[in-house]
Amino acid sequence: xxxxxxxxxxxxxxxxxxxxxxxxxxxxxxxxxxxxxxxxxxxxxxxxxxxxxxxxxxxxxxxxxxxxxxxxxxxxxxxxxxxxxxxxxxxxxxxxxxxxxxxxxxxxxxxxxxxxxxxxxxxxxxxxxxxxxxxxxxxxxxxxxxxxxxxxxxxxxxxxxxxxxxxxxxxxxxxxxxxxxxxxxxxxxxxxxxxxxxxxxxxxxxxxxxxxxxxxxxxxxxxxxxxxxxxxxxxxxxxxxxxxxxxxxxxxxxxxxxxxxxxxxxxxxxxxxxxxxxxxxxxxxxxxxxxxxxxxxxxxx
Amino acid sequence: xxxxxxxxxxxxxxxxxxxxxxxxxxxxxxxxxxxxxxxxxxxxxxxxxxxxxxxxxxxxxxxxxxxxxxxxxxxxxxxxxxxxxxxxxxxxxxxxxxxxxxxxxxxxxxxxxxxxxxxxxxxxxxxxxxxxxxxxxxxxxxxxxxxxxxxxxxxxxxxxxxxxxxxxxxxxxxxxxxxxxxxxxxxxxxxxxxxxxxxxxxxxxxxxxxxxxxxxxxxxxxxxxxxxxxxxxxxxxxxxxxxxxxxxxxxxxxxxxxxxxxxxxxxxxxxxxxxxxxxxxxxxxxxxxxxxxxxxxxxxxxxxxxxxxxxxxxxxxxxxxxxxxxxxxxxxxxxxxxxxxxxxxxxxxxxxxxxxxxxxxxxxxxxxxxxxxxxxxxxxxxxxxxxxxxxxxxxxxxxxxxxxxxxxxxxxxxxxxxxxxxxxxxxxxxxxxxxxxxxxxxxxxxxx
Numbered sequence: 001x002x003x004x005x006x007x008x009x010x011x012x013x014x015x016x017x018x019x020x021x022x023x024x025x026x027x028x029x030x031x032x033x034x035x036x037x038x039x040x041x042x043x044x045x046x047x048x049x050x051x052x053x054x055x056x057x058x059x060x061x062x063x064x065x066x067x068x069x070x071x072x073x074x075x076x077x078x079x080x081x082x083x084x085x086x087x088x089x090x091x092x093x094x095x096x097x098x099x100x101x102x103x104x105x106x107x108x109x110x111x112x113x114x115x116x117x118x119x120x121x122x123x124x125x126x127x128x129x130x131x132x133x134x135x136x137x138x139x140x141x142x143x144x145x146x147x148x149x150x151x152x153x154x155x156x157x158x159x160x161x162x163x164x165x166x167x168x169x170x171x172x173x174x175x176x177x178x179x180x181x182x183x184x185x186x187x188x189x190x191x192x193x194x195x196x197x198x199x200x201x202x203x204x205x206x207x208x209x210x211x212x213x214x215x216x217x218x219x220x221x222x223x224x225x226x227x228x229x230x231x232x233x234x235x236x237x238x239x240x241x242x243x244x245x246x247x248x249x250x251x252x253x254x255x256x257x258x259x260x261x262x263x264x265x266x267x268x269x270x271x272x273x274x275x276x277x278x279x280x281x282x283x284x285x286x287x288x289x290x291x292x293x294x295x296x297x298x299x300x301x
Numbered sequence: 302x303x304x305x306x307x308x309x310x311x312x313x314x315x316x317x318x319x320x321x322x323x324x325x326x327x328x329x330x331x332x333x334x335x336x337x338x339x340x341x342x343x344x345x346x347x348x349x350x351x352x353x354x355x356x357x358x359x360x361x362x363x364x365x366x367x368x369x370x371x372x373x374x375x376x377x378x379x380x381x382x383x384x385x386x387x388x389x390x391x392x393x394x395x396x397x398x399x400x401x402x403x404x405x406x407x408x409x410x411x412x413x414x415x416x417x418x419x420x421x422x423x424x425x426x427x428x429x430x431x432x433x434x435x436x437x438x439x440x441x442x443x444x445x446x447x448x449x450x451x452x453x454x455x456x457x458x459x460x461x462x463x464x465x466x467x468x469x470x471x472x473x474x475x476x477x478x479x480x481x482x483x484x485x486x487x488x489x490x491x492x493x494x495x496x497x498x499x500x501x502x503x504x505x506x507x508x509x510x511x512x513x514x515x516x517x518x519x520x521x522x523x524x525x526x527x528x529x530x531x532x533x534x535x536x537x538x539x540x541x542x543x544x545x546x547x548x549x550x551x552x553x554x555x556x557x558x559x560x561x562x563x564x565x566x567x568x569x570x571x572x573x574x575x576x577x578x579x580x581x582x583x584x585x586x587x588x589x590x591x592x593x594x595x596x597x598x599x600x601x602x603x604x605x606x607x608x609x610x611x612x613x614x615x616x617x618x619x620x621x622x623x624x625x626x627x628x629x630x631x632x633x634x635x636x637x638x639x640x641x642x643x644x645x646x647x648x649x650x651x652x653x654x655x656x657x658x659x660x661x662x663x664x665x666x667x668x669x670x671x672x673x674x675x676x677x678x679x680x681x682x683x684x685x686x687x688x689x690x691x692x693x694x695x696x697x698x699x700x701x702x703x704x705x706x707x708x709x710x711x712x713x714x715x716x717x718x719x720x721x722x723x724x725x726x727x728x729x730x731x732x733x734x735x736x737x738x739x740x741x742x743x744x745x746x747x748x749x
Contacts, residue, residue, distance in 0.1 A: 043410030044425075044432045057747050063722065128567025151517070151569030153729040237519060240569050240725030241732075256403060257715040258410075258425070259748045 030271065037264035044258070054265035063242040064266065067250040068273065070157060074246070075225035075277055077165060079218040086171035087214065091201045093172070094179040104176070108169035119234035122163050126150050126235075150236050157244045160235050171217040178213035179205055215285045222277050226270065247273070354386060355652040357416045360393040362401045368596040368673035376669070380659050388652045390417075399520065409434060414642035416653055420466065421637055423710040427460050429640070435465035436641040441654050442467075449663055454678040458638070468678040469661065470637035472591040473698045474526050474707060477598075477690070481613040482510055482586040491617035495534065495556060498620045502563035505586050512563035513587040514576035517728060521721035523576045524557065526589045528724075529632045529707035530619045531556045537626025538703040541711045545742045549625075554727060554734035556622075561728045569725050581610065587617075591636060595674030595690045616693040629702030634710045636675070712745060719744035 037054055041047035058064045089107060093100045110118060125132045128148035137146045149159040182205065190200045206214070229248040232238060238245035238253070247270045254263035359377075363369040377390050393415075395401035405418055414434050422429075429435060442464055447455055454468045478491055486508040492498035502512035516523045532540055535556075536549030561568060565579050577594075579585040581603050588594075597603055598611035621628050639657055644650040659665065667681040674691050676698070683695070709717040719741055727737040 042428065043406070044428045044434075061743070061747065126570075128570065129565065148567040148570055151567055151571070151725070153725075153731060156570075236570065237721065239518060239721050240729050242722045242726075245722075253718045256406075256718050257713070257744075257748045258406060259715065260410075262747060 033264045033267050036260055037268045039261045039264075041260045042258040043260055047261075050261065054261045055269075057262060058265055058269065063238075063245055064247075064250055066242050067238075067245040067247045067266075068269070070245060071226050071228065071247050071270075071273065073157075074161065074228055075222040077161060078221035078225035079281065082165045082168060083171050083214070083217045083221045085165070086168035086217065087175055087206070087209075089168055089172045090175035090179055091205055094176050094205075095197065104173070107172055110167045111170045115230045116234055118167075119231045123150070123235055125163075126159055151240055153240055153243055156236055156240055160232055160244050164231060171221060174217055175209060175213045178209045182208050211285060215281070218285070219278060219281050222281060223274060226274050226277065355388045355649050357388065357390045357649075357653055357656055358393065359390050359417045359656075360395050360401065360405065360415050360419075362395045362398055362419060364392065364394040365396040368593050369669060369675060372669050372672040376660070376665055380656060384652075384655075388655065390656055416644075416649070417639065417641050417656065419469075419637045420640055421635070422714070423458075423635055423706060424713050426458055426466050426638075430460035430463055430465045434643055436643050436650065436653065437463045437465055438467055438641070438654070438657070439464040441658075446658060446661075449661060449679055451678050451680055458635070466638040466640050467657065467661070468635045469639045470593075470635070471676045471678050472593070472634050472636040473676065473694055473701075473704075474529065474589060474591060474632040474634075475619060475694065475697050476513075476530075476587050476589050476617045477614050478587045478617055479580075479583060479585070479610075479613050480615050482583070486510070486586075491615070492620050494621045494623060495531070496623060499559065499563075501586075502560070506563050509584075511565045511579055511585040513560065513589065514571075514579050514585050515561055515564040515568040516571040516573065516576050517568060517721050517725040518570045518575075519572035519721065520717065521724050522573055523589060524724050525709055525717070525720055526632070526707060527560060528553055528557050528720075529705075529709075530589070531622070532708060533630045533632050533705050534619055534622035534627040535625040538630060538705055540626075540705060545712075545738050545745070550738045551734045554737040557724070558727055558734065569728055583610075583613075591675075592691065592694050593636070593673060593675040595688065595694070596672070598690060599674075599688055611688065611690055614690060616690060616697060618697060631698065631701035631704045632707050633698070633704045634706045635678070712741075713748050715744040715748035716741055 036047070038049060038051060039047040040050045040054075093104055124130075126149040128134065128146075128151065131149070133149065134143075134146035137143055147155060149155045186204045186208075187200055190204060195203070227248060228246045229252065232244050232246050232249050233252070236244045238249050247266055251263045251266045251270070254260075254266065361373065363373040374392075377392060381389055395404070402421070405415070405420065408414060409429070409432075412434070420429075439459065439462060442450075442455060450468070454471075455464055458464070458466050458468055476491070482505070483489070483491075486504045488501055488504065492501045505512040513527070514523050515527065531553035532549055535552050536547050540547050540549050565571070565575070565585070567575070576585075576588075577590075577597075580588045581597075583605065595611075598614055599609055601609075603610050619627070619630070619632070639660065641653045641657065644653065661679050663679055663681040666677050666679040667684055669675065670677060670681065670691070671684040671687055674688065676691075676695065683692070705711070709720070723732070723737050723740040723744075726732045726740060727734065732740060
């Protein structure tokens with residue numbers, strides 16, 4: 001549709017504030033970070049142009065490579081384990097079994113608690129000497145498995161990651177809201193045809209939420225995975241031996257070192273990784289959505 | 302009609318946004334009266350406007366549970382009372398030391414240096430001094446105030462004759478040990494050498510005690526201090542002359558790794574709370590921290606069966622290392638510098654200097670030392686009530702043939718940031734002692 005000249009005034013008037021805010025709070029800071037990423041700057045002395053040396057330093061640094069790897073694992077686990085778990089919970093609870101409201105509240109509850117508080121709680125659970133986890137293992141005769149979960153090179157990252165995977169409430173609620181808009185007649189027809197609950201979920205529910213809430217949740221969860229900071233900071237501060245470090249934590253440590261150039265370079269890499277993830281997820285879902293023939297008919301229409 | 306309505310809506314939205322901006326603008330002014338005493342609020346009705354009160358913004362970590370907090374609070378209240386109506390010190394409480402460091406660095410970088418601040422960095426002094434963001438205190442010190450400080454302390458931190466960072470709190474790091482545990486396992490003295498030290502460690506472990514507390518979590522503080530002591534014992538007073546190239550750093554890493562065999566379980570993920578907790582529980586024989594921690598040894602809440610922990614404590618010297626150059630040395634640091642932002646208003650400048658002089662007044666420092674156990678660069682007459690442990694720490698400091706600062710203070714911040722990761726890599730077997738030093742060197746190189 002071609003806009004007429006007289007339409008442009010109101011269009012720009014509506015878009016103007018948003019564009020200005022976007023420029024001031026996103027575009028300009030990103031450009032600033034990109035420029036600083038090419039500098040050597042400690043925040044006190046005058047910045048000094050050093051071309052792409054900061055990026056070369058980053059890619060030579062094992063801690064940074066580990067941080068990127070951890071973030072990618074985190075984003076993949078978020079998108080392809082955490083969200084599917086949330087989807088399963090959403091499908092089950094949207095069938096409104098007995099006590100579904102209670103379970104919905106219980107699963108959502110961790111979302112209203114600060115991530116810092118949760119991290120502190122889990123730090124206590126993982127404590128090598130007084131932690132609940134080792135206590136349980138010892139009490140059931142599996143004391144040989146007890147260890148310093150957050151201090152072990154092999155156990156720290158899984159320990160940091162695993163508890164978080166089960167906090168599915170946020171995505172579950174989003175998908176539940178979407179599932180409730182699916183017309184009941186699909187399920188009634190499927191029931192008459194003899195489809196089981198599982199078959200209905202696979203052939204009706206999932207295809208109908210795939211391009212909407214599922215795509216949104218996978219994108220959100222992956223982006224959250226890429227932005228991980230407070231949980232790692234509180235539980236391990238990136239240790240032991242940087243095995244649990246993430247890009248944001250790495251960036252934070254470089255800021256602590258007053259190494260603003262390298263910190264900005266890592267921020268640029270984070271933005272690029274984020275863009276790659278978002279584009280890849282959209283492509284993945286677009287490709288599969290072509291096969292979806294069923295159209296969602298909203299109740300009442 | 303629709304277009305006109307759309308235009309109207311758009312204009313309303315723009316006005317709404319503008320209105321938000323206008324509301325936000327006067328906020329700082331609105332906060333001002335809150336800082337002033339309530340009696341000054343109706344200033345408009347007064348016949349003549351009183352001279353404006355100078356407010357000194359002071360972000361401080363000497364608050365909350367810090368051992369200096371009670372006396373500092375009293376001192377600042379006293380200063381505000383003595384200068385009521387003309388100067389007011391407003392303390393911005395910073396209870397998290399690391400967060401306070403981060404915030405301070407950011408405020409300095411963004412040109413919002415606080416009127417007065419506490420810094421514990423030693424490596425960045427030159428860069429900060431030459432930045433022009435801090436007040437040069439040398440003219441005031443030359444007027445006689447400088448005589449209040451220990452000899453050479455101020456000169457050591459002056460840059461091109463400028464003194465922007467006033468060394469205030471000092472610290473010595475030497476082991477304190479639990480005599481009760483020592484006696485129980487048959488030791489009547491503290492190990493004089495590191496060979497003997499490890500013999501003691503074996504005995505302590507066999508008796509079910511942790512020889513010492515280590516931590517590779519958080520900032521790795523305790524391990525950093527132990528590493529500094531070993532580095533000093535091996536390398537002596539010139540150990541920092543060639544940076545990390547001195548072989549003492551590799552040897553010290555090997556010794557540090559051995560120590561982890563004699564600490565508590567979970568030290569790789571432990572923080573200061575864990576180390577302190579074990580020491581207070583009396584299951585750890587040797588403790589290493591700064592003198593500010595001494596006050597805790599005398600706290601009733603840390604007593605067991607009415608016996609203060611201090612009653613079972615003794616101060617020791619750093620053991621000698623076979624073939625090392627560190628005999629008679631001591632690890633110290635400037636725990637806190639006082640630094641003030643450069644001021645354009647001469648009245649405010651004078652007010653800030655007045656407050657710093659007040660803080661560093663020998664009488665006040667004497668009281669501060671007594672109540673907190675901390676040590677200072679100000680020359681003061683120790684109170685006769687000074688506790689025994691503090692007296693012994695002072696004696697150790699006085700007896701030292703030479704001093705070196707701890708490793709965190711000797712290298713750029715990148716060293717201390719990387720230290721916990723390097724220690725956990727060393728203990729976890731990911732790197733050897735040389736790899737540990739290389740990891741730290743790489744972190745430093747990246748920041749250079």
